Amino acid sequence: MKRCITMLIAMLSLVGLLALNTGCAFGNRSIALTYEPITSSRSSSAETVAVSDFDDVRDDKEIVGEIRNGMGFKTADVLAKDQSAGAWLASALAEELTVAGFVVNKVQDSASSREAILISGSVSEVNFTMSISLKGTVRVSIQVAKHHVPVLNKQYVGEASLINWAATIRSQEAVLREALQDLLKQAVPEIIQAIQE
Numbered sequence: 419m420k421r422c423i424t425m426l427i428a429m430l431s432l433v434g435l436l437a438l439n440t441g442c443a444f445g446n447r448s449i450a451l452t453y454e455p456i457t458s459s460r461s462s463s464a465e466t467v468a469v470s471d472f473d474d475v476r477d478d479k480e481i482v483g484e485i486r487n488g489m490g491f492k493t494a495d496v497l498a499k500d501q502s503a504g505a506w507l508a509s510a511l512a513e514e515l516t517v518a519g520f521v522v523n524k525v526q527d528s529a530s531s532r533e534a535i536l537i538s539g540s541v542s543e544v545n546f547t548m549s550i551s552l553k554g555t556v557r558v559s560i561q562v563a564k565h566h567v568p569v570l571n572k573q574y575v576g577e578a579s580l581i582n583w584a585a586t587i588r589s590q591e592a593v594l595r596e597a598l599q600d601l602l603k604q605a606v607p608e609i610i611q612a613i614q615e
Contacts, residue, residue: 448499449482449591451506451544453513456599459607461519462614468533469512470525472504472558473540479503483590486549496546496590503544507558510598511537514606520613535613536563542573546593552580554593556601562612570612576601 482503483496498506512522515537523533543557555577562570578596580589 444493446495446497447485447587448497449587449594450500451482451498451503452591452595453506453510453598454595455510455513455517456603457514457517457606459518459610461515461610464519464521465535465613466521466523466533467515467535467537467613468523468525469508469515470527470536470538471502472507472538474502474504475540475542476503476544482544482594483546483548483554486547488549490549496548498544503541506544507539507541507556507598510602511539511560511605511609514602515609518606518610534565537561537609538563543575544594546590546597548582548590550582552582552589552593554578554597556594556597558601560605560609562609564613569615570609572605572608574601574605576604 479502480497481495482498484492485494485496487493501509508524512524515522537560539558539560541556541558543555546552546554555575557573557575559573560570561568576597576599578593578600580593580596582589
């Protein structure tokens with residue numbers, strides 16, 4: 419009998435320790451959607467392009483991630499603060515094109531553009547999952563039109579993963595930033611080519 423009680427106490431202690439160490443984080447949190455340009459592509463001319471905010475076609479436009487505990491159960495959502503996913507993607511693309519040598523005008527929507535070259539798009543996924551690791555995915559469709567004639571219409575997917583050492587907001591922001599960098603590393607050279615053809 420004494421052995422059963424000792425085993426029960428040991429099991430309850432183990433379950434308690436697991437619960438404390440699972441990274442349980444109940445309650446939603448917010449992160450900033452940030453970006454740092456990485457392009458090495460260059461335009462052969464300093465053309466002016468307009469980049470409109472991307473349409474966000476996701477069901478829940480505020481959520482950009484979810485937190486899971488060590489047992490895989492969802493404990494919290496992560497929300498974007500300060501800007502929408504569509505504005506974040508358009509701003510990142512505008513930064514990359516500026517670094518590549520273009521003159522970029524940001525517009526709220528494609529109807530308000532007066533430029534000969536218009537880049538628009540739609541966001542279908544901005545998401546990361548955090549448990550033992552962080553895995554981020556960004557999925558967009560990008561359209562480029564010259565004088566109202568489509569020259570590029572393509573879907574791009576960017577992915578990134580990080581080891582979740584500290585479960586910080588900074589690491590959550592980093593995995594989405596790196597996923598978007600992965601996406602734009604693919605998209606920017608093709609956008610430049612479509613513009614210059």
